Amino acid sequence: MSLIQPFKSEIDFATGDLSPxxxxxxxxxxxxxxxxxxxxEAARILSEEGDRLIYEVQGVELPxxxxxxxxxxxxxLPGRVGDEYHMTKGHYHARREQGEVxxxxxxxxxxxxxxxxxxxxxxxxxxxSAAYVPPYWAHRTVNIGAEDFVFFSVWEARAGHDYGTIxxxxxxxxxxxRDGQPTVVDNPxxx
Ligand code: M6P
Ligand code: ZN
Numbered sequence: 001m002s003l004i005q006p007f008k009s010e011i012d013f014a015t016g017d018l019s020p021x022x023x024x025x026x027x028x029x030x031x032x033x034x035x036x037x038x039x040x041e042a043a044r045i046l047s048e049e050g051d052r053l054i055y056e057v058q059g060v061e062l063p064x065x066x067x068x069x070x071x072x073x074x075x076x077l078p079g080r081v082g083d084e085y086h087m088t089k090g091h092y093h094a095r096r097e098q099g100e101v102x103x104x105x106x107x108x109x110x111x112x113x114x115x116x117x118x119x120x121x122x123x124x125x126x127x128x129s130a131a132y133v134p135p136y137w138a139h140r141t142v143n144i145g146a147e148d149f150v151f152f153s154v155w156e157a158r159a160g161h162d163y164g165t166i167x168x169x170x171x172x173x174x175x176x177x178r179d180g181q182p183t184v185v186d187n188p189x190x191x
Pocket of ligand 2: 091093139
């Protein structure tokens with residue numbers, strides 16, 4: 001176990017920016033063009049409008065050891081690909097028995113959750129919402145507002161990210177614009 005010196009970050013709730021600056025991961029449409037329901041629209045945006053930024057994650061880098069507690073901010077930009085709102089890739093934890101906590105900092109979003117055995121849940125999040133992602137639940141976040149949706153996350157270092165399952169099977173629910181409202185619907189293409 002590494003002995004890490006105590007430290008802090010100042011968080012800008014509107015942007016998710018951390019000070020001092022931390023490692024930043026940016027995901028663009030090209031990184032997840034196959035994840036949107038309307039792949040033709042994703043391809044059209046890429047060729048006609050360019051490779052838009054969908055979300056960025058800023059976090060502290062800690063060793064993946066028992067007891068370390070990584071934490072980060074995620075900022076999802078507002079927008080849609082066709083009718084589908086901007087979202088994260090979504091993942092199960094590689095160690096399924098590890099949970100996570102999300103805390104809303106600004107904007108509006110949905111936290112979508114699902115289990116291997118077919119249960120689903122959707123939690124609306126605003127600034128101040130503290131949501132619990134229990135062990136065994138895959139999780140994806142979606143920006144349903146006109147502003148950035150920003151939240152803070154905390155998990156155990158050994159949880160790891162399993163992206164492959166969602167990349168292969170998709171997510172059971174989609175969040176689409178329907179009658180002027182963000183609406184959670186079943187994903188007809190879910191495997
Ligand atoms: C949250 C946490 C992170 C995750 C990020 C983006 O902040 O769950 O671990 O990386 O969301 O989600 P994803 O990894 O699914 O793209
Ligand atoms: Zn997670």
